[in-house]
Amino acid sequence: MSLVAGRGPLGPDRAGWFSAPVADPIVYVEPHPRRVQAIRDGQTVIDTERALLVHRAGAALSYVFPVGETAGLPTEPEPEAPGYVRVPWDAVDTWLEEGRPLVHYPPNPYHRVDCRPTGRRLRVTVAGEVLVDTDDTVIVFETALAPRLYVAPEHVRTDLLRQTATSSYCNYKGYATYWAAGGVDDVAWSYGDPLPETSTIQGYFSFDADRAEVTAQLPEAG
Numbered sequence: 001m002s003l004v005a006g007r008g009p010l011g012p013d014r015a016g017w018f019s020a021p022v023a024d025p026i027v028y029v030e031p032h033p034r035r036v037q038a039i040r041d042g043q044t045v046i047d048t049e050r051a052l053l054v055h056r057a058g059a060a061l062s063y064v065f066p067v068g069e070t071a072g073l074p075t076e077p078e079p080e081a082p083g084y085v086r087v088p089w090d091a092v093d094t095w096l097e098e099g100r101p102l103v104h105y106p107p108n109p110y111h112r113v114d115c116r117p118t119g120r121r122l123r124v125t126v127a128g129e130v131l132v133d134t135d136d137t138v139i140v141f142e143t144a145l146a147p148r149l150y151v152a153p154e155h156v157r158t159d160l161l162r163q164t165a166t167s168s169y170c171n172y173k174g175y176a177t178y179w180a181a182g183g184v185d186d187v188a189w190s191y192g193d194p195l196p197e198t199s200t201i202q203g204y205f206s207f208d209a210d211r212a213e214v215t216a217q218l219p220e221a222g
Contacts, residue, residue: 003028003110004057008144011057027080028055029064032109035099036063038073038092045071045092052081053106060105062086107171114141115150115200119219122149126212127182131157135219138201142172149216150204153190161188161205173198179205187211 007015010026032053038046051063064084065075073092075085089095095102118139124132134155140148166178166186174195179188188205191198207214 003055003108003144004059004061006144007146008110010055011144025057027057029053029078029081030055032063032106034097036065036106037096038087039094039096040073040092045073046087052078052084053109054078054080054086060089061108062089063106102171103169105171108143111143111172112141113143113172113198115139115198116141118149120149121215121217121219122151122207123215124207124212126160126184126187129157129160129182131160131181131188131212132205132207138204140198140201140206148206150201150206152204156188156205173201181212184211 004010007013009016010022010028030053032051033049035049036046036051037044046065046069048065048069050066050069054062054064056062064078064081064086067083067085070085070087073087075087078084078086089105097107116139118137119135120137120139121135122132122137123130132151132155134151136152136155138150140150142148160181161179162181164178164180164185168176170176172195174191174193176189176191178186179190181187186208188207190203190205191201192203194202
C-alpha cells in the first residue's frame, strides 16, 4: 500500500509534494509479471503471470486477473482495467507470489525496508522504569512509514517484559510478537523470525511512543 497509504505519494499524509496538482482520488494500474497462485481446497485455482496491480487510495493493494483465469471463483470487474476482474482475498485458502505465502494483501513493488546501524540514543521509560537507554540502535526506514528505532535485547530490561497475546503480520518483515511492561499492554514488539530482507532486526525490540515515554536523539557531531 506504499503509493496510496500513509506518507506515500498518493496517500493521505504524503511526505513530499508534486510540482503540479494531482487528481484526487487517483487509481494507478500496472502490469505485475510475477507468478501469482491461489489455492482453494488443496487445488490451484489461479496460476498466472498476467495479473495487474491496482493502487487505489483508501483500499488495500489488490491483484486483478484476466477474465477466464479465475476458475469459477467469485469476481467483480475492475472499472479501471477492462477485461480484468478482482477476486476477494478470502475466496481462497492461500495466496502465493513467486512461491511465498501472502497474508492480507499483495506485497508492494514500491515498498522498501532499509535497516541501518545508527548512533541515535534511545531511552524508553514505562511506569517510572527505564527499559532502554543506549546508543547502540538500528534505524528502520520503511516506505510510507515514519522511521523507527530497534534495539538488541541485551540493551533492554527484558526481565520487565511480558509477552501478550497480540500478534501481527507484515509482508515485508514477517510475524511480530508484542510485549507488555509496567501494566501497559503491547508497549513493544519484536520479530523472532523476520523475512530475509529484515534479518538485521531479528529479536530486536521497538517501542510504541503512544504507550511509553520514548526519547530518540541524534548522535553528537564529531
